[in-house]
Every structure is written in C-alpha cells, then in structure tokens.
Amino acid sequence: MAVTPEEVTEYLTKHKVQEALQDALEKAVATKANDPLMSIAETLLELAATKASAPASSSGKHDFTVLVCGGGNAAQVAAGMFSCWYKTIAVSFFADEAAKWKKALGEDHFELTIMPLEKDMPPKVLKGKPFDITNDPTVAKFADVILLVVPSFAHGEYFEKFAPYMKPGTIVAAMPARSGGDLVFNAKLGNKAKDMIFCGFETLPWACRFTEWGRQATILGIKNSIIGAVTPPSKKTYALATLQGLLGVTPWLQESPNNLGISMRNPGMIVHPGVMFGRWNPEVWDGKPVEQKPLFYQGVDDYTANVLESMTNEAQATCRKMEQLCPGLSLKDACTLKQWYLDCYTGQMSDTSTLKRCMNTNAAYDGLTHPCKELQGKFMPDLKYRYLAEDVPTGLCFAKGLAEILEVPTPMMDKVIDWAQGCIQMEIMKEGKMCGKDVQKTRAPQGVGITTLAAFKAAANID
Numbered sequence: 001m002a003v004t005p006e007e008v009t010e011y012l013t014k015h016k017v018q019e020a021l022q023d024a025l026e027k028a029v030a031t032k033a034n035d036p037l038m039s040i041a042e043t044l045l046e047l048a049a050t051k052a053s054a055p056a057s058s059s060g061k062h063d064f065t066v067l068v069c070g071g072g073n074a075a076q077v078a079a080g081m082f083s084c085w086y087k088t089i090a091v092s093f094f095a096d097e098a099a100k101w102k103k104a105l106g107e108d109h110f111e112l113t114i115m116p117l118e119k120d121m122p123p124k125v126l127k128g129k130p131f132d133i134t135n136d137p138t139v140a141k142f143a144d145v146i147l148l149v150v151p152s153f154a155h156g157e158y159f160e161k162f163a164p165y166m167k168p169g170t171i172v173a174a175m176p177a178r179s180g181g182d183l184v185f186n187a188k189l190g191n192k193a194k195d196m197i198f199c200g201f202e203t204l205p206w207a208c209r210f211t212e213w214g215r216q217a218t219i220l221g222i223k224n225s226i227i228g229a230v231t232p233p234s235k236k237t238y239a240l241a242t243l244q245g246l247l248g249v250t251p252w253l254q255e256s257p258n259n260l261g262i263s264m265r266n267p268g269m270i271v272h273p274g275v276m277f278g279r280w281n282p283e284v285w286d287g288k289p290v291e292q293k294p295l296f297y298q299g300v301d302d303y304t305a306n307v308l309e310s311m312t313n314e315a316q317a318t319c320r321k322m323e324q325l326c327p328g329l330s331l332k333d334a335c336t337l338k339q340w341y342l343d344c345y346t347g348q349m350s351d352t353s354t355l356k357r358c359m360n361t362n363a364a365y366d367g368l369t370h371p372c373k374e375l376q377g378k379f380m381p382d383l384k385y386r387y388l389a390e391d392v393p394t395g396l397c398f399a400k401g402l403a404e405i406l407e408v409p410t411p412m413m414d415k416v417i418d419w420a421q422g423c424i425q426m427e428i429m430k431e432g433k434m435c436g437k438d439v440q441k442t443r444a445p446q447g448v449g450i451t452t453l454a455a456f457k458a459a460a461n462i463d
Helices: 005-014 015-031 036-053 073-080 097-105 137-142 152-162 182-197 232-246 258-265 268-280 304-327 337-345 355-360 392-406 411-424 451-459
Strands: 065-069 088-091 110-115 122-127 130-134 143-146 170-172 196-201 206-212 215-222 225-231 250-254 372-375 377-382
Touching: 065 073, 065 137, 065 152, 073 088, 073 110, 073 122, 073 206, 073 215, 088 097, 088 122, 088 137, 097 130, 097 392, 137 152, 143 152, 143 232, 152 182, 152 392, 170 182, 170 225, 170 232, 196 206, 196 258, 196 268, 206 392, 225 232, 225 258, 232 250, 258 304, 258 392, 268 304, 268 377, 268 411, 304 337, 304 355, 304 392, 304 411, 337 355, 392 451
Parallel strands: 065 088, 065 143, 088 130, 110 215, 143 170, 170 196, 225 250
Antiparallel strands: 110 122, 196 225, 206 215, 372 377
16 A cells, blocks of 8 residues: 555654664665665555554554354364463354354353373363354454354355455455365455455364354364465465464464365365265165164265265366466375375374275264254254255365366266255256356356356466
8 A cells, every 4th residue: 555754754753763763774684675775664664554554443452353253063162262362252144143152151161172182181171251252243353363164155255244344464264265265255355355364274173063052062183284375475474373373283284385276175075075975875875764873984985985086086187187287386285085184184093094994993083973864763864964065066066167177077076966966956067067057156167157277267366
C-alpha cells in the first residue's frame, strides 16, 4: 500500500525514533544494501505501513487468539487443547451446533485424553475452557490464527463470512484443505486474499473421537508429520512456526512447494471412498444388515487393498504427466498411499510390508469402524457419510478431473465415482466424463469451466 510522509511522521512521533532508526540501520547492514539511506527509508516506510494497517486497539496489545472452526471430533479436540494455553474461540455455523456445545460444556472445562504409544504409560489428560463458543463471524477480527477443521464442502462458507472482519496477516489454516482448497480461499476473499496467509494441509494432525459430545474427547494417535503449502511463500517460516507452536512437538509440520502437490497427495480422496467402495459395493455386499460394525482401516481386505492401490497408481500417473507437461514443476509430495502411511505413522504400525498391513496394524486406528446406522439390532452402512459426501466431491473429483484434462486413464477412480455418486444422489460423471449436471458442486476443474491444461495452469498459478 502507498504510505504518505505524514504517516511516516505520525509513526515516528508515536514510537521511539531511535529504536526505529537502529532497526533500519541493522537491516541495511545485514542485507549489505548498496544504498543504506534508501534501505533505512524503505524500512521506516514498511514499519509505518504495518502500523497504519493494524486494527485499532486501546492498548495496542492483545492475547494471542485462535479461532477453531467446526464442532466435530477434531474441532473439539483442537479447541480443548489450544484453550489450555491460548485464548481460543470455537466457531460453528452449522445449524445451532455452537449453542448446543456451549450449553453442553456449561461452566466446566473440556477434558482431552491423549493416549500414549507405550502400553505401560498412563494417558495424558488436559483440561481447558474455550473463551467462547459462538456462531458470530465478527469474532474473526480478533483472530491471529483461524483453523478450519470442518468438512471441506463448508470451507467456502467460513471464508465468505469471515472475510469482512479479518485483519491483514491472519493465518488461515485448513486441516485438511482437501483438493483445490487454495482456489476456494482466493475466490471467496477476492482481492483481500493477498493480505492473508493461507496454509493448506494434507490431513488432520490426529486420529481422534469425542467420548462425550461437547465435554470430552480422546486423541487415539498423533501423526508423526504432515505437510502443508503456504501462500505467500515469503510467510512460510512465520506461519509454520506459529502453527507448530499450537500443535506441539508432533506432528512435525513440513513445507510443500506448491498447493497442487497437497491437492494430489490428499489421502482422504483415496482412502475414504476406496474403503467404503471395497466393503459396500454390490460386488461384495448383498445389501443386507450386518451383525456388527466392520473395522474401517484395520478391516481392509485384499479386495479393498487392490482398489486403493489402483486408485493411488492412477493419481501417480496423473502427477507424472503433469510434471512432464510443466517442466520445473515438482509434485514430489504427492506420494503413493503406502508412502503416506510411512511418512505419517512410522512407529505406530507393527507391519509395513504392504499397504494393507500398514492399515491393518496401525495402532492409531484401533477400534475405528465403518460409519453405520443401527437397524433392529443390526447395522447398515451410512452411505451418505462424509467419507463419500465430502471426499468424493472435494477430493477424488479433483484428481479425476485433472486426469481427464491430461488424458490419463482412470478406470478404478471412474468405478468408485460412478458408485459413490449414486449413494450421495449426485450426477458428477456422465459416460465416463466429468460433465454431469452436479459437477459444478465439486472441486473438479470442470466444475468451474476449466477443461484445458492452459486454463488449469493459469488458475493454479503454475508457470
């Protein structure tokens, strides 16, 4: 932004001139500026601009504030954890979820149990109380960090409602961003997006479940590391350090060079629809209720493993074709699904010989079952659960859409999408192409009219 001499004068009047000059001089020396006086002037202008754009405050100071968006398992875990150390505000725009959560917690503290890796160690128990639980978007004006742990189809609503109130420099982290999260952020914030810091992560930091809704939750396992892409790249150190401070030592937050790598790495787009298809499609299920809820990850069999491996191989072929057509582009982080497990859960799996065994022996997944609904003492699959309703439109459709643009065949993705779109009552794919009447409701490039490589590169800021 343009800064006038009057604003510089005002800044120097309100602040210690000597300190400002000393900071500017040190910067000039450190950067070996050719013209130290010009460097000092530029530094002072930057300081003035920062002051001029900062939100008004009676004291100029405030407690570090985190907004946690959502009301599900991960949102409650995050709100409970962060509120132990920082001013934390939980925000949910879903129906009356915020009011119900606030009433359920009352005056008590939220209790978070963290299960240990070592069997002879007792669990850790944290107790914290969010500063507020609300559906008021204006609280975004207080936020230093906004963490979205809501289904990805809801990201646009939060971005749009927060946009008028967000202050420059706010870190907005989506865990997970799913595929194309950065494109949604830019579209909803418009010109204001350039003043923010967007961090798109591949996945959630934890495997977790609430044990008493609104009051207690348990972290079953913590990932060793997760990766994320930061926009603009110049803010990556600040953003990743801040978020690492929130989460603790693990998971280790690692930088990815671009958002496309995050989009194609997205494990949820393969695992969730793939495992659901592998257990409930007509080839393997007779449509009748089952006696008990099947294990989700630890119940993966050879048939399902083949589905998953075929899909991840198709995604890999798409990445390699994209790299071939865009010299210099690195999608190294968009790894195979097995490699993703090795990256995130090493030490928590007793057998890593195959993808199937990585999933079957992952201690972080102990006891996690397929989403089901009870029916007369037995169980039917919930085929409208987010594993299909979210991960197909906002994940798998992105990968399939890009593959279609690049003319990469995806027979297994096609098979899974064709089955899933019937379950969630959408028409996304028609005759094997991403041209169904509901494609605009997905994050497929075709949903926003992108059908060529040139158009995709322009939208994704790929040179």
